[in-house]
Amino acid sequence: MITEANGATPSSDTREPALIALALAGDREAFGQLYAEHHPAVLAFVYRRVRNRQVAEDITGETFLNAWSKIHTFTYRGVGFVGWLITIARNKVIDHCKSSQRREFGVADMLGFDEDPTVSTEEVVLLSLDEDEVREALTRLIPAQRDVITWRFLRQRSVAETAQAMNRSEGAIKTLQSRAMTSLRDRLGVAA
Template sequence: MRPRRPRLVPVTAARRAVLGPPALSGAGLSASPVLDLRVLWMAVAGGEPPAGPTGGRRDPSPEELEQVRALVALAQTGDSEAFGRLYERYVDVVYRYIYVRVGAVHTAQDLTSETFMKALRALPGFTWQGKDIAAWFVTIARNVVVDHTKSSRFRLEVATADMRDADTEVDAPDGEVLDRLRDQRLLQAVSQLKPEQAECVTLRFVQGLSLAETAEVMGKKENAVKQLQLRAVRALQRALEGEDL
């Protein structure tokens, strides 16, 4: 489900230095994405939530940021391969976000494709700010989902049927089945939060965005996001009180 790409630009030594070798494999969108809930469980269990990226994400190194900046600059000139590299770098975070929002694989695939088509059209007007552009892509994805649902309300509709089907596998280890059931219960609790609280903890602890990135996507100040996060985690603690965290 790759977006239509702009015209090809001739390969030069400078472009090879920026793009490097071709990717070994493309990003596939054929199945439900893996949702890593360990950081969210830690927050609910009373751990101190980190300020930076969570959920397995890390701040990109200066070298990686320079690579992204160069890819953006090339893509803005109509370089299809450069945009393809940006797609491969950010498609997972976009796809996970949309999948959690809509709860259906095929819809998430379609909306992910639409997100990157809109990003492609918007890229000429993008101004590099010296930071990772994951939040920029997720902001576009957020608007695509809003347009799709015809509502600005955040609705967490995780496809729990996938988890239930997996739990019936006879060769699944008992511990893995229990972890899936536990994660399902946590996602159900998140779905019962107020819409902004649900979106906040999803962006922070499932998507792995930093406080600053979450604030950018939600159009809020960082302090407001901190308060939303605190209230959401406390609400989850109350909802899961007495359960084994």
């Protein structure tokens, strides 16, 4: 089983570490289950950056192909498998933008709408910070706070889905998330 330096499991979801261990051993079915679990989050991440469904699907596919070919390099560092996938996806998006001969402008770009209105302030802050800083700050949170941030922002789950996964009420998740974000901002030195 994959564990953190302090011996704790990486999240309250015990199924994912087992799937990761099987995938690391070359089990394609286990990787397929990880794909099914994380594909929506990776696709959403990529789509928000490229704003083209077909390009987003292509980059997401490349991300998972790259992940499978490099699965042996995965190590748990505090944000889990989806964080690793998002890192690969981010690099693929950067490569795509650099290699594009021309930039296509959509109507939203011409009107000056650069951000997806559904992206929360918390997501903007987390995505703009250095990944290593965020990982380090996450390790200093209490486990429940770390889990709620992982579920809500790294796995991009709803409050209801997070509540179900963590066996808590939606109200408790909202409170825990608020406290977790305050703690994370304090540890990162980010103004509210």
